[in-house]
Amino acid sequence: MSPSSWRTLPFLLLVSVTSVFASSKSFENTAIVRTAELGGSVVHVTTTYAIKALDDGQKTYTVALGRAEREKTSFIEAKVKGSKEPLKIKERALDTSKDYHLVDITLPKALSTDKTLNLVLETVQTHATWPSPATAAQNEDQSLKYQTNLLILSPYKTSVQRTKVKTLSPRIISYTTPENAKDLTDKDVVTKSGATVTYGPYDNLPSSTNKEFIEKYQQSILIHYHHEQPVLEVLNLQRSVEVSHWGANINTEDKIDLYNAGPKLKGHFSRLQHQSQKYFNKLSAHVLPALTLHLPAGLSNPYYYDLIGNVSTSNIRIAPSVPKNKQGTQFSVLEIRPRYPLLGGWNYTFTLGWDLPLGDVASYDKSAGKYTVEVPIMTPLLGAVVNNAELSVVLPEGASNIEILEPFPALAKRTDIHKTYLDTTGRPRLTFIYKNLTVKHAESIYVSYKLSWVAHLKKPVAVSTAILGLFTLGMFVRRINLSLTPTRKV
Numbered sequence: 001m002s003p004s005s006w007r008t009l010p011f012l013l014l015v016s017v018t019s020v021f022a023s024s025k026s027f028e029n030t031a032i033v034r035t036a037e038l039g040g041s042v043v044h045v046t047t048t049y050a051i052k053a054l055d056d057g058q059k060t061y062t063v064a065l066g067r068a069e070r071e072k073t074s075f076i077e078a079k080v081k082g083s084k085e086p087l088k089i090k091e092r093a094l095d096t097s098k099d100y101h102l103v104d105i106t107l108p109k110a111l112s113t114d115k116t117l118n119l120v121l122e123t124v125q126t127h128a129t130w131p132s133p134a135t136a137a138q139n140e141d142q143s144l145k146y147q148t149n150l151l152i153l154s155p156y157k158t159s160v161q162r163t164k165v166k167t168l169s170p171r172i173i174s175y176t177t178p179e180n181a182k183d184l185t186d187k188d189v190v191t192k193s194g195a196t197v198t199y200g201p202y203d204n205l206p207s208s209t210n211k212e213f214i215e216k217y218q219q220s221i222l223i224h225y226h227h228e229q230p231v232l233e234v235l236n237l238q239r240s241v242e243v244s245h246w247g248a249n250i251n252t253e254d255k256i257d258l259y260n261a262g263p264k265l266k267g268h269f270s271r272l273q274h275q276s277q278k279y280f281n282k283l284s285a286h287v288l289p290a291l292t293l294h295l296p297a298g299l300s301n302p303y304y305y306d307l308i309g310n311v312s313t314s315n316i317r318i319a320p321s322v323p324k325n326k327q328g329t330q331f332s333v334l335e336i337r338p339r340y341p342l343l344g345g346w347n348y349t350f351t352l353g354w355d356l357p358l359g360d361v362a363s364y365d366k367s368a369g370k371y372t373v374e375v376p377i378m379t380p381l382l383g384a385v386v387n388n389a390e391l392s393v394v395l396p397e398g399a400s401n402i403e404i405l406e407p408f409p410a411l412a413k414r415t416d417i418h419k420t421y422l423d424t425t426g427r428p429r430l431t432f433i434y435k436n437l438t439v440k441h442a443e444s445i446y447v448s449y450k451l452s453w454v455a456h457l458k459k460p461v462a463v464s465t466a467i468l469g470l471f472t473l474g475m476f477v478r479r480i481n482l483s484l485t486p487t488r489k490v
Contacts, residue, residue, distance in 0.1 A: 026058045027051050030116070032152050032161040038223065039168070040144070040231035041261060041385040042438050043125040045069075047152065048081065050118050053111035061105045063121055064153040064209050070101040072125040074385075074436035078105045081118035099214055100153050126385040126436045131231070132224060136263035136344060138273055142286040143173060144231070146223045150178050150199055153208045153218070162200030163221075170195040171226035178219055197223060230288040231262040232384035235347065237437075241375050242394040243358070245451065250361055253353035254379065262286035264345030274341055288342035293379055294331035296361075297322050299354040304336065306350040313337040321360055327374075370401070372448045377407075378437055386437035391445070393430045394418050399449040402428060407443035410434055424462055 031050040036043060051061060065073065078087045088106040095101075111117060129144040136142060152161050165175075175197045181189040184202035191198050199221065206213065235257040242251045263286055277283045295302070298321030304314050314337060319330040338348045362373045375393050378386060395402070402415075412433040417426035430447065 026055050027053055027061060027156045029154055029156050029158040029161070032154065032158055033164070034152050034162075035164045035166065036146070036148060037166050038129065038144075038146050038225065038227075040129065040227055040229060040383055041126060041233050042383060043128045043146065045123045045125060047121045047123075048118060049121065050116065051156075052116045053113055056112045057110045059107050059110040061107060061119065062155055063103050063105065064100040064155060065103065065123075066149045066153065067096075067099050067101055069123075069125070069148065072128045073123045074126045075122075075124035075438060075440040076103070077122045077440075079120050079122070080108060081120050087119075098209075099218070100209055102155070102209075124438050124440050126438060129227075129231070131261075131263040131344070134263055135266040136284070136286060137266045138270060138287070138343070139277065139284055140266075142227055142231075142262050142284065142344075144225060144227045146225070147220055150181065150219050150221050151202065151205070151208060151217060153214070154205075155207055155209045157207055158205040160201045160203050161205060162198060162202065165197045165199075165221075165223050167195045167223070167225045167227070169226050169228055172197065173224040173226065175223050176221040178221060180217055180219070184217065226285075228285040229383060230260055230286055230342070231344075232288065232291075232381065233259045233261045234381065234384055234386040235259050235388065237378060237386050237389040238392075239378065239390070240392045240394070243362075243373055243396055245358065245396050248358045250356050250358050250373070251353065252356070253351065255349075255351050257347060257349050258291075258342065259347040260286065260288055260342045260344050262344040265343045269343065283341075286344045288338075290335060290337040291381065293334045293336065293352075293381065295334055295354060295379065296327075296356055296376075297330040297332055298360050299332050299356055302332075302334070302352075302354040304334070304350065304352050306339065306348070308339065311336075311339065311350070313339070321357065324360070324363065327360075370403075370448045370450050372446055374444045374446055376442065376444045377432075377434070378442055380439040380442040382439060384438075386441075387435065389434040389437050391432045391434070393432075393445070393447055395428045395430070395447070395449055396451055397423055397425060397427045399428050399451055401448075401450045402430070403448040404430065405446040405448075406432075407445070408441065 028051070029049055030052055032047065034045065034047040036045045047063075049061070049063070076089065078089050079085065080087065087108065090104045090106075092102040092104065105119065105121075107117065129146045132143055132145045146165070148165075150163070152163065172192065172195070175190065175192065178189055178199065181202065184205065185200065186203075187201065189199065208214070208217075236255075237257075238255040240253045244250070274283075274287070278289065283289060295316075297319035299318060302316055302318075304311055315335045316332060318332045322330050334352075336350075338350070340348075342348050361375075362371055364371050375391070377391055378389060410432040414431045416429050416431070418429040419426040428449075432445070434441070
């Protein structure tokens with residue numbers, strides 16, 4: 001480091017400290033309520049902040065997430081309570097020396113002194129639970145554990161805060177009674193009512209993003225609960241979408257590796273016991289006999305097969321096509337029954353595909369001369385997390401000036417050329433890579449491109465050339481004499 005840098009370092013540190021101090025004095029929290037809804041592979045967390053501005057012109061509010069919580073979070077969104085429009089958020093650089101991670105939220109308008117606002121921060125955590133015990137017999141129950149922080153950290157003073165942990169069933173085996181929390185409340189530090197465990201209320205908390213407060217009061221809480229649904233993960237999802245203008249069709253094919261992440265099967269599988277449990281409607285919670293998927297309305301030519309071949313134990317109800325402005329209001333329902341029930345630690349690999357009329361998902365802008373195609377990133381599977389996903393979009397041959405509008409950034413993107421039958425120069429292919437997708441990520445990518453009339457003619461020219469070539473080859477072959485002795489003319 002140069003001498004000039006050393007001279008400016010104290011100034012930079014002073015500015016940084018002053019900035020943090022100023023931000024902690026710009027707001028106060030009149031109340032914070034965090035609600036964690038426990039599931040299997042996915043946990044939904046909603047935190048409501050009732051904030052009050054202490055100075056004029058405050059437009060940026062900062063929230064703090066525990067570092068371990070941020071590592072498990074795959075989706076984060078902030079809104080004003082009662083509004084559907086998400087607010088702009090910006091995550092600060094990760095500081096590994098701290099136990100929290102700061103996120104700045106831009107308010108819809110600047111608040112003047114003593115003005116209040118209710119903010120709702122929604123996050124989705126993946127792989128946040130684990131089976132305990134780790135194994136279970138075919139007829140035994142399934143129980144999971146979930147761990148999180150007791151207190152909601154904030155750079156601002158908080159009048160009162162509480163944390164609610166909700167399960168789908170009131171069968172909660174155990175929960176942590178926090179230590180050193182009696183200094184923060186004159187009531188019970190934790191209470192249980194039905195399927196909800198409530199920590200707090202905790203009163204008059206100072207700015208808690210400091211080392212002394214965290215070391216004294218912050219601690220982990222553990223919830224051990226029964227979960228009466230299979231814990232599902234999609235290990236790998238490969239979606240291939242091919243756009244065809246000549247066929248006025250868009251084909252979608254999914255290759256899915258489904259995995260039951262619940263307690264692994266203890267002992268051997270008994271088909272007789274499974275049929276008996278099924279007959280009396282007493283299947284264990286960790287057994288998946290079937291699943292239901294919502295596919296687009298108006299689809300045709302659906303197919304579903306696994307590594308062995310077509311699976312006949314499936315049923316589909318196809319909904320009629322709907323206008324573009326009503327997409328998502330109706331669905332075709334596919335009921336999949338695998339060849340065998342999916343128990344804990346087992347996986348099932350299958351392929352699913354269908355066709356859609358291109359007019360249902362594409363539009364044309366005459367002024368710009370561009371087509372726009374809507375491509376869903378995934379078909380949501382409720383309660384499941386997609387560990388790894390790859391989306392490939394194959395555009396028509398000759399597509400140019402390609403533009404992409406994404407609902408959220410992919411981890412990686414690439415563009416290459418895909419060649420298939422009767423192609424000349426090949427088709428542009430866009431590939432997107434994702435990790436830890438949930439139902440919140442089941443949105444669409446919009447791909448815009450130009451396709452000239454010359455590009456439209458590439459396919460018929462290729463077909464005509466191939467047919468003409470076959471005729472020419474046939475004429476040439478007919479004139480070749482392959483006999484060993486010449487034929488004599490009489």
